[in-house]
Amino acid sequence: MGAARHTDRRCDLSIEGMSCASCARRIETMLAGRPGVSSASVNFATQLATVIYDPASTGPDALAAAVAGIGYRAIHDGGGTGESMPVEKAPGDDVCGGTLNTTGGLRVEVTRIGSDTALARIARLVQEAQVGKTAVAAQLGIDEVMAGVLPGAKAERIGELQSQGLRVGMEGDGINDARGLTAGRLALLGPSPTP
Numbered sequence: 001m002g003a004a005r006h007t008d009r010r011c012d013l014s015i016e017g018m019s020c021a022s023c024a025r026r027i028e029t030m031l032a033g034r035p036g037v038s039s040a041s042v043n044f045a046t047q048l049a050t051v052i053y054d055p056a057s058t059g060p061d062a063l064a065a066a067v068a069g070i071g072y073r074a075i076h077d078g079g080g081t082g083e084s085m086p087v088e089k090a091p092g093d094d095v096c097g098g099t100l101n102t103t104g105g106l107r108v109e110v111t112r113i114g115s116d117t118a119l120a121r122i123a124r125l126v127q128e129a130q131v132g133k134t135a136v137a138a139q140l141g142i143d144e145v146m147a148g149v150l151p152g153a154k155a156e157r158i159g160e161l162q163s164q165g166l167r168v169g170m171e172g173d174g175i176n177d178a179r180g181l182t183a184g185r186l187a188l189l190g191p192s193p194t195p
Contacts, residue, residue, distance in 0.1 A: 016073040
């Protein structure tokens with residue numbers, strides 16, 4: 001790893017498929033050794049990799065592909081997670097419908113509309129997941145299924161239900177669900193849906 005340069009950018013990748021701290025270390029070591037990367041850190045608990053890189057040498061797509069090359073899945077886009085970390089953008093960088101401009105002017109070229117957008121694909125995945133969860137819950141005799149609860153509110157909602165004397169289980173993909181999974185009496189870690 002080299003020293004960060006003033007032209008370096010930060011990329012946050014959500015990592016899927018890690019099962020232990022050794023997985024995180026393996027990904028971190030691999031990313032840190034990539035050409036153009038100044039530093040890389042992977043947090044197993046949050047399932048997040050933060051990479052400082054030289055955009056002249058590499059970029060988010062190449063970093064995500066490198067993660068996939070060693071058997072994990074990396075998702076890059078701060079605007080699509082619901083709890084985004086700020087990600088700096090420069091002319092020519094891709095943005096999505098959830099991107100927030102905090103300084104200066106913004107000029108965008110629309111390249112996808114309607115059902116072809118990232119937000120539409122996310123909405124479809126959420127709907128498909130909800131149908132599947134409701135069907136499984138019915139087979140298991142579960143009375144109520146909640147969806148659409150933001151990641152930060154999941155543990156709070158579980159606590160509210162437990163304070164009413166209810167037994168609560170939590171199912172999640174482990175990306176934004178760590179607090180909720182540890183708060184539930186029963187935690188089920190399932191695979192993330194893939195687009």
